[in-house]
Amino acid sequence: MRPRALVTGAGARVGRATAIELARAGFDVGVHYNRSEGPAAETAALCREHGAHAWTVGGDLGTAEGCSAVVEATKTHWDSLHVLVNNASLFYPVAFGDITDAEWERMLAVNLLAPFRLSRDLLPLLTTADGSAVGAPDGQHGLVVHLCDIGADRPVSGHAHYSVSKAGLVMLVKAMAIELAPAIRTVGVSPGQVAWPPDYDADKRARLTRRIPLHRVGTPEDVGTLVRFLALEAHYLNGIVVPVDGGLACRY
Ligand SMILES: NC(=O)c1ccc[n+]([C@@H]2O[C@H](COP(=O)([O-])OP(=O)(O)OC[C@H]3O[C@@H](n4cnc5c(N)ncnc54)[C@H](OP(=O)(O)O)[C@@H]3O)[C@@H](O)[C@H]2O)c1
Numbered sequence: 001m002r003p004r005a006l007v008t009g010a011g012a013r014v015g016r017a018t019a020i021e022l023a024r025a026g027f028d029v030g031v032h033y034n035r036s037e038g039p040a041a042e043t044a045a046l047c048r049e050h051g052a053h054a055w056t057v058g059g060d061l062g063t064a065e066g067c068s069a070v071v072e073a074t075k076t077h078w079d080s081l082h083v084l085v086n087n088a089s090l091f092y093p094v095a096f097g098d099i100t101d102a103e104w105e106r107m108l109a110v111n112l113l114a115p116f117r118l119s120r121d122l123l124p125l126l127t128t129a130d131g132s133a134v135g136a137p138d139g140q141h142g143l144v145v146h147l148c149d150i151g152a153d154r155p156v157s158g159h160a161h162y163s164v165s166k167a168g169l170v171m172l173v174k175a176m177a178i179e180l181a182p183a184i185r186t187v188g189v190s191p192g193q194v195a196w197p198p199d200y201d202a203d204k205r206a207r208l209t210r211r212i213p214l215h216r217v218g219t220p221e222d223v224g225t226l227v228r229f230l231a232l233e234a235h236y237l238n239g240i241v242v243p244v245d246g247g248l249a250c251r252y
Pocket residue numbers: 008009010011012013014015032033034035036037059060061062086087088089090091110147148149150190191192193194195196197
């Protein structure tokens with residue numbers, strides 16, 4: 001049996017690269033999307049080129065119904081799950097004084113409540129997964145990866161709601177790591193700059209790139225490679241948040 005991975009927000013960018021990398025490494029893949037139905041179907045097709053059984057599921061993770069739809073689809077396709085990648089996320093600026101209650105709640109719902117809900121509701125599948133299928137030692141079965149952000153420690157101006165959601169996600173990594181192990185490992189991945197927000201102009205991109213010690217931005221594939229490593233080789237990592245940022249988080 002091929003091991004199985006569910007990746008949220010996998011229609012494009014980091015989610016797509018992670019899904020494809022896991023397929024390339026031998027996983028069957030569940031590809032979640034919200035609005036990007038067509039691109040998600042393309043992601044699934046690209047996963048199939050690597051021999052994966054790949055399926056898609058839509059759902060607004062800002063709602064309980066959307067989260068349930070993803071859980072139910074996963075249970076319909078599979079009776080066990082090896083890797084859950086909580087990648088889907090909202091990111092957009094609002095000046096602090098203009099953040100409405102509704103914006104705050106939706107940001108927290110998509111970025112923090114949904115990863116909790118999916119992790120909680122997929123526990124039965126994650127804990128019955130056969131760890132040996134992914135090369136894990138006995139007793140270390142499922143893996144949950146939360147996509148955090150180096151901004152979880154250092155808030156991005158104009159993004160208080162986003163920064164708080166990612167800071168909460170870092171604590172969720174740690175809370176799950178102590179409570180769900182040894183059955184499940186939980187690891188955070190914190191990108192620096194691996195895919196530009198579409199609204200960043202050339203000047204802003206150049207300015208931000210100059211701050212990165214490696215003098216270049218990363219790629220979605222840099223994240224996918226790390227997630228594959230976490231799933232297949234890093235069996236003693238649990239409760240840590242790994243930066244993928246070219247050293248940017250070392251600056252202040
Ligand atoms: N890009 C970076 O350089 C960077 C930096 C730091 C942290 N990160 C983190 O790394 C992860 C991936 O980054 P990214 O730039 O690839 O993300 P992204 O493109 O901003 O978003 C990923 C996906 O999230 C999904 N999504 C948004 N709202 C949703 C909702 N209500 N319900 C369900 N899905 C929803 C979207 O799916 P649809 O398209 O299907 O609607 C989107 O494709 C995110 O968690 C992000 O916070 C990225």
